[in-house]
Amino acid sequence: MTLDDLIPVPDWSERHSRAIAAPPPVVLAAAREVTVSEMRLAAVLLAVRGFGRPPRIAFTKLLEQRVGGSWLESGERGDVWAGVLRPWRNQAHPIAGRDALLAFDEPGWVKVAMDLAVTPHGAGTLLSTETRIAATSDDARRTFGRYWRVVRPGSGLVRRSLLRAVERRALTA
Numbered sequence: 001m002t003l004d005d006l007i008p009v010p011d012w013s014e015r016h017s018r019a020i021a022a023p024p025p026v027v028l029a030a031a032r033e034v035t036v037s038e039m040r041l042a043a044v045l046l047a048v049r050g051f052g053r054p055p056r057i058a059f060t061k062l063l064e065q066r067v068g069g070s071w072l073e074s075g076e077r078g079d080v081w082a083g084v085l086r087p088w089r090n091q092a093h094p095i096a097g098r099d100a101l102l103a104f105d106e107p108g109w110v111k112v113a114m115d116l117a118v119t120p121h122g123a124g125t126l127l128s129t130e131t132r133i134a135a136t137s138d139d140a141r142r143t144f145g146r147y148w149r150v151v152r153p154g155s156g157l158v159r160r161s162l163l164r165a166v167e168r169r170a171l172t173a
Contacts, residue, residue, distance in 0.1 A: 001073050001080050003132050006101060006113040010132035011141055012148055014156060017128035018163040022170040024118040027125040028078060030170035031116045034162065038169065041161040073098075078117035084109050086140075088147040107137035110144050116162075127166055129159050 020027050073080050082101050084093040086109055093109055095101050101111055114131045133148070135141035 001075070001098060003080065003113050003115050003130055006080070006082055006098065007111055007132040007134045010134050011110075012133040012144075013130060014152070014159070015128060015130040016156065016159045016163060017126055018160075018167060019121055019124060019126055020167045020170055021124040022173070024077075024120055024125045026173050027127050027166065027170045028076075028116075028118045030173060031118070031127060031162075031166045032074075032079065034165045034169050038165040039158070039161040040165070041157050077119070078115055080113060080115045082111070082113040085112050086110070087112075087151075088143055105136055108140050109136045110134065110140055111136065125170075127163055129162065131155070131159070 022030075082095070082098075084095050084101065084104055085091065086093075093104070093106070095104065101113075104111065111134045112131065115129060117128050117130075119126045119128070133144065135144055
């Protein structure tokens with residue numbers, strides 16, 4: 001499953017990548033196990049946002065726990081996480097999988113999908129993460145647009161912090 005399968009035409013998207021001098025299986029294992037506390041900048045931002053002390057759980061597990069009703073699909077080339085949210089209200093709508101996400105059209109929500117993907121790159125790996133968001137209505141698009149203008153810089157910092165933490169973990173494996 002790819003982001004193209006879930007949100008082929010997003011209203012918003014953000015992509016970050018990092019070349020890592022380790023083989024794809026090592027990088028993917030590191031990505032799945034990296035903890036929020038290893039993501040130095042993200043840990044600070046999440047603590048400021050209200051989580052308190054950053055948890056030692058894996059980042060992918062944090063996504064599942066913090067966003068109720070989301071789901072995660074894992075594969076050989078990476079992971080895809082998706083959910084239906086009103087992040088400006090810290091709300092999540094339960095979603096059971098790909099078909100439910102595609103069919104969901106209740107106004108006032110955004111569909112969100114994020115991936116962590118590994119691609120062979122020279123002697124190492126290109127690790128990338130992309131986030132795509134699609135609003136279900138014009139009012140959600142306007143509301144999320146205002147929200148995104150505020151959180152987007154921090155969101156990008158969290159992603160880049162994740163990539164650096166994965167690299168540190170992969171190179172010490």
